[in-house]
Amino acid sequence: MRIVMNDIHKAFGANKVLQGVNFTLEPGEVHALMGENGAGKSTLMNILTGLHKRDQGSITIDGKEVHFKDSKEAEAAGIAFIRQELNIWPEMTVLENLFIGKELRNSFGVLKERKMKTLAKQVFNRLDISIPLDKKAGECSVGEQQMIEISKALMLDAEVIIMDEPTSALADKEIEKLFTVMKELTASGVSLVYISHRMEEIFEICDRITVMRDGVSVATSYIKDTSFEEIVKQMVGRELEDRYPARVPKYGKTVFEVKGLSRKGVFEDISFSVKEGEILGISGLMGAGRTEIMRAIFGLDPYDSGNIVMNGESVTIKSPADAADKRIAFVTEDRKDEGLILDYSIRDNIMLPNLKSFSSYGVIQTKDEKSFVQTMVKRLKVKTESEEKSVGDLSGGNQQKVVLAKWIGKQPKVLIMDEPTRGIDVGAKREIYQLMNELTDRGMAIIMISSDLPEILGMSDRILVIHEGKISGELMREEATQEKIMTFATGGNEK
Amino acid sequence: MKTNTLTSIWSKFASLLALILLVGVVTVLNPAFLEPANLMNLLRQISINGLIAFGMTFVILTGGIDLSVGSTLALTSALAAGMMVAGVDPILTIFIAVLIGAILGAVNGLFIAKGKMAPFIVTLATMTIYRGLTLLYTEGKPITGFGDSYAFQLFGKGYFLGIPVPAVTMIIVFVVLWFMLHKMSFGRKTYAIGGNEKAALISGIRVDRVKVMIYSISGMMAALAGMILTSRLGSAQPTAGQTYEMDAIAAVVIGGTSLAGGKGRIAGTFIGVLIIGILNNGMNLLGISAFYQQVVKGVVILIAVLLDRKRS
Numbered sequence A: 001m002r003i004v005m006n007d008i009h010k011a012f013g014a015n016k017v018l019q020g021v022n023f024t025l026e027p028g029e030v031h032a033l034m035g036e037n038g039a040g041k042s043t044l045m046n047i048l049t050g051l052h053k054r055d056q057g058s059i060t061i062d063g064k065e066v067h068f069k070d071s072k073e074a075e076a077a078g079i080a081f082i083r084q085e086l087n088i089w090p091e092m093t094v095l096e097n098l099f100i101g102k103e104l105r106n107s108f109g110v111l112k113e114r115k116m117k118t119l120a121k122q123v124f125n126r127l128d129i130s131i132p133l134d135k136k137a138g139e140c141s142v143g144e145q146q147m148i149e150i151s152k153a154l155m156l157d158a159e160v161i162i163m164d165e166p167t168s169a170l171a172d173k174e175i176e177k178l179f180t181v182m183k184e185l186t187a188s189g190v191s192l193v194y195i196s197h198r199m200e201e202i203f204e205i206c207d208r209i210t211v212m213r214d215g216v217s218v219a220t221s222y223i224k225d226t227s228f229e230e231i232v233k234q235m236v237g238r239e240l241e242d243r244y245p246a247r248v249p250k251y252g253k254t255v256f257e258v259k260g261l262s263r264k265g266v267f268e269d270i271s272f273s274v275k276e277g278e279i280l281g282i283s284g285l286m287g288a289g290r291t292e293i294m295r296a297i298f299g300l301d302p303y304d305s306g307n308i309v310m311n312g313e314s315v316t317i318k319s320p321a322d323a324a325d326k327r328i329a330f331v332t333e334d335r336k337d338e339g340l341i342l343d344y345s346i347r348d349n350i351m352l353p354n355l356k357s358f359s360s361y362g363v364i365q366t367k368d369e370k371s372f373v374q375t376m377v378k379r380l381k382v383k384t385e386s387e388e389k390s391v392g393d394l395s396g397g398n399q400q401k402v403v404l405a406k407w408i409g410k411q412p413k414v415l416i417m418d419e420p421t422r423g424i425d426v427g428a429k430r431e432i433y434q435l436m437n438e439l440t441d442r443g444m445a446i447i448m449i450s451s452d453l454p455e456i457l458g459m460s461d462r463i464l465v466i467h468e469g470k471i472s473g474e475l476m477r478e479e480a481t482q483e484k485i486m487t488f489a490t491g492g493n494e495k
Numbered sequence B: 001m002k003t004n005t006l007t008s009i010w011s012k013f014a015s016l017l018a019l020i021l022l023v024g025v026v027t028v029l030n031p032a033f034l035e036p037a038n039l040m041n042l043l044r045q046i047s048i049n050g051l052i053a054f055g056m057t058f059v060i061l062t063g064g065i066d067l068s069v070g071s072t073l074a075l076t077s078a079l080a081a082g083m084m085v086a087g088v089d090p091i092l093t094i095f096i097a098v099l100i101g102a103i104l105g106a107v108n109g110l111f112i113a114k115g116k117m118a119p120f121i122v123t124l125a126t127m128t129i130y131r132g133l134t135l136l137y138t139e140g141k142p143i144t145g146f147g148d149s150y151a152f153q154l155f156g157k158g159y160f161l162g163i164p165v166p167a168v169t170m171i172i173v174f175v176v177l178w179f180m181l182h183k184m185s186f187g188r189k190t191y192a193i194g195g196n197e198k199a200a201l202i203s204g205i206r207v208d209r210v211k212v213m214i215y216s217i218s219g220m221m222a223a224l225a226g227m228i229l230t231s232r233l234g235s236a237q238p239t240a241g242q243t244y245e246m247d248a249i250a251a252v253v254i255g256g257t258s259l260a261g262g263k264g265r266i267a268g269t270f271i272g273v274l275i276i277g278i279l280n281n282g283m284n285l286l287g288i289s290a291f292y293q294q295v296v297k298g299v300v301i302l303i304a305v306l307l308d309r310k311r312s
Ligand SMILES: Nc1ncnc2c1ncn2[C@@H]1O[C@H](COP(=O)(O)OP(=O)(O)OP(=O)(O)O)[C@@H](O)[C@H]1O
Pocket: A012, A015, A017, A035, A036, A037, A038, A039, A040, A041, A042, A043, A044, A084, A383, A393, A394, A395, A396, A397, A398, A423, A425
């Protein structure tokens, strides 16, 4: 299947999002689509698959003009779309989610449960994942939910699969497997559109790349003819310094300690501490229990035994509100479900954890509020016309910046970040790293969970590796390498 | 943006337009509607539903519902009447009754927030429980014999600067609640819980506490409405307030607040209350039978919700 998109235009009201994009997808290729947050990548793919109507331009498939009305029509034509924002029905099981709207029925209308289970297991085997089919999807980690979405697309036997940041919540092992599957697919003539902000992946898996900037396609080139520097230049219009800004940590006293924290069947005997000014990286495979540990610390989930100590004193945290009182903040990995109120404005979202600081006797000080929100929006470079815009209308990366703004603005003593740069573009990532340096310079302690190994290596002063709910290794910045982390993460070299 | 602002203007003013249209129609059919005496009468009539609906707005904004308001009204009314018969000062009685309303509401809130039970179920249960307690306390008979306090009579029947006191009460309460909802952090928290409870919780909002407070407010409003009714009737009726929850919910919904929570405005509820009030008042003026009135009210609710769905 050959898809040609020519001179595509699209505006949301006065906001001209696409202003002449050309994009060609050849059979059997992996075509990368890159660009800054808000450049219009997701919108372009939404237009291809009928989620949005184009204002202008043509789309042809094998020479024939098409106008899909919705994603069903696109799927029928052989185009599957793994969207950036996961579409999970949290109350339904993994199996039900896999077959939602496409349930297999016999001639009496009864569900063919066994057949569906077999098919589901086949896909899961192919991706080498083992999520229980009867688990509630809402209880799955974001990485697992992402895998469900990928599986759904694979089951469609499509000729074209669009992947909008499929790896932003995945760890290396899952990504490797995904890449194997992608290679199998292209070998059989399937073409893939691959949107990602992780540069290494683009060079590893893609054949061609189209770069977008501010709603126009800047260039399309063969991966082998281009370079990291050139792509970045096309994306941001200037050259970028090092990806990870230099870090000169200045440690203060130990602010935060966890002693022997355990929750049966989830994590066991977790002990660690963080100093003022330190960035503690937490690494591990999907499902290792990293997020679960942080949720327990933050008062979101219970734990069976153990102690949390702040500034030398044992503290009890029963709810996120308690944690907030102790000036602990938590950037959750699931921005759609836990981080944001999508229908509400950027301002309302940023203000959520900061209401107390900006009200006196419960009355909100609107002037202070306004300048605070504006400062945060500017500081994190959220791309928007106004702070009153709904967060749900922002691009994925810009939504993530709002989640960060929400918590950084609170100036916590301990900042826990779960996949903080998920979906954020290269340029903006660097600015966030810079910001993290500034925060630690002022004495904040940061605990950062990340599946992005280069990020862990580039930013952490110390790294804890979690394997099956236990700390399997600890590495200082100087001694850490990808290989050492992976060995600990897979349970080798048990401490 | 053009279509966006148009729809948002439409959604903001649809109920207001309906209200103006309704006033026009009723006035043309019977000009007596606009006479000051009738308007004052109207204001008095809507004050009870108004108070309950204002409280209900907070509840519905969090995605909840309070079916127990009618029973709360009856129970507080009966207890207040009992207290006054026993010689408690009428003004003090009003305060105590409102406090009892707050406690009855807090009970709802505690079951909903701490017990993680569905608001519909909890308030359905307390609706029967509070009604049952009222019947037990009154032995099924009206309580009378407290009508000689001038201050208490004033509360339901009096005038202040030519405006019925219940209407003044309603307007003061409206202003206070409007301020709480739109200018105070409490209001932001209310919206946040309805918009995404998980995100609100993780943002450090004490969701349980806010919910208990909101159901308390709803109970307080029901009790305050109960005081007005008791004063107007000069008695506490064990069956008072039955189906009042329906009129309140209807007013909130007609005013554009979504039953799913997170979206809506208390000013819309005021308009909804006016619409229902004018329908009742106007149809009475026109001599339309009470049976038809019910049908018309139902149709208006359907149209309001239908328009609301079209908007989003
Ligand atoms: N439904 C919508 N209504 C209004 N504006 C929208 C809508 N969807 C997207 N936009 C705007 O279109 C622009 C492009 O968004 P898009 O999601 O395509 O960016 P992206 O390139 O995918 O970015 P990211 O890397 O952050 O995912 C953004 O400025 C966004 O605010």
